[in-house]
Amino acid sequence: MLRRLSDDELVWGLQLRGISANVGALKNIHDFFDLAETLLSEQSLSACLTRLDRRTLAALVRLSENRMPGDDIQSSHELHADQCSRLRTLFLVQRILPQNAALSTASKTSEDSAENTEEKTAEKTAEKTAEKTAEKTVVWPEVAAQLTEWPKLGLPDLRVDSPEPGIGADGITTHRESAAQPATDGLAVERAFLATTAIAELLFTLDQEPVRLLATGAIGRPSERNLAEAVRVDDEAIGSLIGIAENAGLVQRQSGTLRASQNHREWLGSGPAERWAAVAEAWAAAHWSEVRAPLGQRPGISASDIHDWLAWNYPGGRDWLPAHTTARLREAEVLGITAQATVSALGSQLLSGNIIAATALITESLPTPVDRLYLQHDLTAIATGPLQPQIDTRLRTMADVDGHSIASRYRFSKASINRAIRSSETAASILGFLDGITLSGIPQPLEYLVTETANRHGLLRVGSLATGTPAAISYVRSDDDVLLRTVHIDRNLAALRLQPRDSENLVSPWPHRELYAALLEAKYPVAMEDSHGRILTAKTTPQTRGQWNLSAPRQTSDTLLADGTHGTPRTRDALQQLVARLREADEHSPDSSDEAWLARQLDAAIRSKSTVTVSVTMPNGNIVDYRLEPAAIYGGRLRARDPLSEIERTLPLSSIVAVSTT
Secondary structure, three states: OHHHOOHHHHHHHHHHOOHHHOHHHHHHOOOHHHHHHHHOOHHHHHHHHOOOOHHHHHHHHHHHHOOEEHHHHHHHOOOOHHHHHHHHHOOOEEEEOOHHHHHHHHHHHHHHHHHOOOHHHHHHHHHHHHHHHOOEEEEOHHHHHHHHOHHHHOOOOOOOOOOOOOEOOOOOEOOOOOOOHHHHHHHHHHHHHHHHHHHHHHHHHHHHOOEEOOOOOOOOHHHHHHHHHHHOOOHHHHHHHHHHHHHOOOEEEEOOEEEEOOOHHHHHOOOHHHHHHHHHHHHHHHHOOOOHHHHHOOOOOEHHHHHHHHHHHOOOOOOOHHHHHHHHHHHHHHHOOEEOOEEOHHHHHHHOOOHHHHHHHHHHHOOOOEOOEEEOOOOEEEEOOOEOHHHHHHHHHHOEEEEEOOOEEEEOOHHHHHHHHHOOOOHHHHHHHHHHHEOOOOOHHHHHHHHHHHHHOOOEEEEEEEEEEOOEEEEEEOOOHHHHHHHHHOHHHHHHOOEEEEOOEEEEOOOHHHHHHHHHHOOOOEEEEOOOOOEOOOOOOOOOOOOOOOOOOOOOOOOOOOOOOOOOHHHHHHHHHHHHHHHHHHHOOOOOOHHHHHHHHHHHHHHHOOOEEEEEEOOOOOEEEEEEEEEEEEOOEEEEEEOOOOEEEEEEHHHEEEEEOO
């Protein structure tokens, strides 16, 4: 079955099964037989089955008890076509067409049709023919055996019907309507606005200085605390905000760092309602795509009810579901989908797929964005309402947010003005922009700060020495002798090993990018220049973000995340290499047919003298299971003892469709 799939189908199925979780373990898979054994192993199946929803699991149980056409199982359990397809993609079921039965049935049908001319009899014969030749959907025996063992492990018995929480005896959905729902809805809209504001802060912070990740791909606690402080949220909320932003593709983990993605500026250029719609829709699609409809139909449902419903819908999730649900509900609170542990009207509209109505709720509740603000003598700016996105984005390049809510406060400083100048701004462009948005004119202290900072920018110039020595590969120069001497004796820069080259230059054995980053972090008025002495702006300056580190090498390879088994570039590459290796091994294998796989299983049973379950296609198209003790294989047939009937059976390998050791 595996070798008949395309390379893309194999890679996608293996990603869904989490086979790529341990890239090193893939080296132990040498052929398709090894891959099949891995997929049907107890550990691999358990990890997969415990994450399936109740309806899909019930379908698997019924399939294991009574083989039937795929269309029947779909209609019997009200499964969507994509859910049935997913069972095959996850390698939990297989399709079987009993060809020998189809041929014998077709011959018999031809004879009957010649003798019988009655239309009704012909229709009945055709129905029987279709039934016998229909493509069967069969659960792998290992899958059925594991589901049968669930009650012994303290998991629900899927053969026993369990009523859905929140559904009354008459089948009508019930929930408790909260008397405080209007207040809850108002709080939800406020949280939605604050969430988009905090995510914007996160993106601005990561765009200026990406966060270096641990070797495991996680964010270190110190870095997480620094991010929380920069975004002005508590330590618990910053993790939720990062997860929400990652789902929306606004931040990414690349080259050992967490950084703003390439398309984050487009998101920043949209209004508050559109920003929320983008991140909330991405969040719902990523985490609750299967439960958003039931929850969306129940505004006012509590968080405890959501826990109960999810526990019912994912009966095997006792090990992973509680923590997963708690994390998702925390994110839902941050986004305003829930408020005070209750699904809000905003969340209900989102989860039911009505994103337009959800966006309208936010738009109606927020004040109209403003395009003017007040500049004050204490180097702050006050906006009485949410600033238009384009103005807010540019203002942040030259000022730091000092408080952000419906009304916002910004603060100018030497560091923020220097940041703007490094981003290609000039004193004239900064003052021109501020003059266009101020309601109070430009205060003299602010004008002085901008012009003085612009004049001092680039007093220190850093560059690379084309003909240097190992002790001098970069330089820092200045026309200001006092400033240059200050840099030379600065103990905080001792690791740079700066030495005078002449009265205007210091040289260092460190690359010019490291030298520039160190001086920039030390708050010196430094700029990087090219070989012709021209100052490089942010558009032309090589990326130097992140804290400089003279003791540890910079990491450049992508980091495999602990939970990144569903689509990270590294795992996809590893699986593609695995599939290519299996195809090559398959070409050089003397016998790589499905019969060879069955024979391999039977051979192992013969050597270990164990009892196996053999699934056999009968002449009428049905599939029957036998518990057998295999003795030998010869001439394309299996000879085995049936301990139940105490007889010896001989079965053609061509009729055997599955072998299980359970």
